[in-house]
Amino acid sequence: MLLKKWGTALFAAAMTLGALPMAQAQELPCGTDLMVQRALADQPELRENLRRLEAETRDAEQARRQGRVASTDTLRIIPVVVHIFHNFGSENLTDTQIEEAIALLNDRYNGRNPDTAQVVPEFKSRIGNARFEFRLARLDPQGNCTNGITRWVDAAITNAGGENMKAVVSWNTRRYLNVWVARNAVSGSTPVNGYAYYPGTAPNPSREGVVMRAEVMGRRPNGTIATTLPHEIGHYFNLAHTWGNSNSTGQASNCNIDDGVDDTPNTSGVVGFGCPTNYAPCGTNSNVQNFMEYASCRFMFTAGQCARMRIASQSSLGARNNLWTAENLQATGVLLAPRPCPPQVAVSIPATVVCPGQALALGANLVAGGQDSTQLRWLLPGSSPDTAIGLRATARYTQPGVYSIRLIASNRQGADTLFFRDTIRVLSGQPGYQPGQAEDFENPTWPQLNGDSTQLWLREQPAGTPGWQRSGLVGFASPTALRVQPILHQAGSVVAITTPAYNLATIAPTAVLRYKYAGARRALGDVDVLRLFVSPACNQPFRLRTTRSGAAGGPTAVYTQQSLFTGTYRPTASDWRTEVISLNGLQSNAFVRFRFELTAGGGNALFIDSLVVVDTASVTALSAERVPLLSVAPNPAQGYTSVVLSDPARASYTLSDATGRLVQQGAMSAGRATLSLRALSPGLYMLQVVQGSRRWQERLLVQPVH
């Protein structure tokens, strides 16, 4: 029974992935119901907000019907900011396209879109007028000039934009309606046209707002007008779909779900995004042409829907009632005449360590100033070419060394200059180590190899933490070794070190990387994870080769010493273990790098020493690993776990509980994901990872967080 349910979840995940490449070519559903249901499952207390909003709505409607309050139809101005995540494709909508999308939106929220003429007679008298006017902000949260549009260069996020966009930028949602735009919008990992949270149902206030797929923001490339933005903003102001909320249209059971609006007939919802205006699945004709339908001909809100939205706009839930206050209209500048702003830029640098000749794609994030009117000039000394004009530039360096980048943005209102001093490190194209050449960390010039500044052990750690260090405390065969102290790093943070390159051009299939390691805990609950990755060539990604975690002293342990150490830990001779990594499959590669990654879990210290590539027939050559490895650690886990797939291609994960219920899903980023487990009850879960036609599953034990 259990397996069958897991099988179903897996099928759903595979279908989702299969749909992704089609995202540009077809109509996509709305992700609101999925996202709201997930938020309510994670935080059941949010249900109270929905209940309160429904009660407020009922009371307000009753009061108006009984004439106890004057019906107000004053115009409400809503300040808007649009955040575009792009990689320089057509998803990087121009300022003009966004302004047009807002104008089209305003027509639809004031019942003045000409296509209301096409509304069938039965519904013509019900056409409503919400009297909302959306205006792009003219002042940002700091009070600086803005055109209400921010732009972010991010190839990964624009391909799957959802909650990840909100983590990058979110203007105070009490003051702005935030609209986040990506080339492909996703709810979880499901491709969608867009989604929004009902007022007060977002996982936290910074996530209130609307996520949109760029192609359906306003006028489509073929000239037709998309109505996804009015639809999603309808959800933002508490409108359900006309068939009420269920996961799919066309189900007979939808006829029994009400959308809380009197003048929208119950329906099961249009299937297949057509325009069947005589569609009557629940007895009476559906209002197919409603913005809250799934039809291709959406022209209207009903008066009842408009009343419901206006009531939501008076609610403190999700702070909708703050948006249109006189004070907020002043603060966001929407009463000012549109005016140009001086530019304000940030730079997207995808990598700061590159190989000779490798193309480095740079992009300008434009936070103010307007894309259409701002000139950008890049100065790239040492690169060929060494200048570039426009939002993006490609740097390419032939000589090892350290380089700076300057970006100057200017328009008629002013200029903004960014200078990144000594930010790009170009590696030597030559290997630093030959087979048989051992590294014992004796040389005091480390992390330079033999004092060569172009041959470096590259260390990466969160700012202000020590990371991996050369330690004179103890070594395997000499007084020094490489050491990291997990206790000095926040739990879950990644602390990495990458070797200079090894020349494996002439090794035999039996050659191995051999090294010593040792480690000890401070407390029984420590859960450090040590992973080894390999990159076969200078510009090739790192892939997982082995994971050390689990029970102290066990066969895959990272803690080779079983005792606990709260003071300084010095491995004894018997603590050192030998790790042997097959290099079969890497023969003929002259630039192979190894990367050790600690996922910190509170332990005392880990040591690595005596690295060497040896050609030894005494070790049976392992066959090259054809099937990518999945590593889930720590497991058992408290609060978080990290998932790594050795193949960095597109992949997604799902996490299901013991009853088979899906509790979490998402996309892997470059083969990695860190899962927050804080909202989950302790117990056994099943993690599934899907990549193309391959899939993995692993049990994950979630333990209580103390």
Ligand SMILES: [Zn+2]
């Ligand atoms: Zn929807």
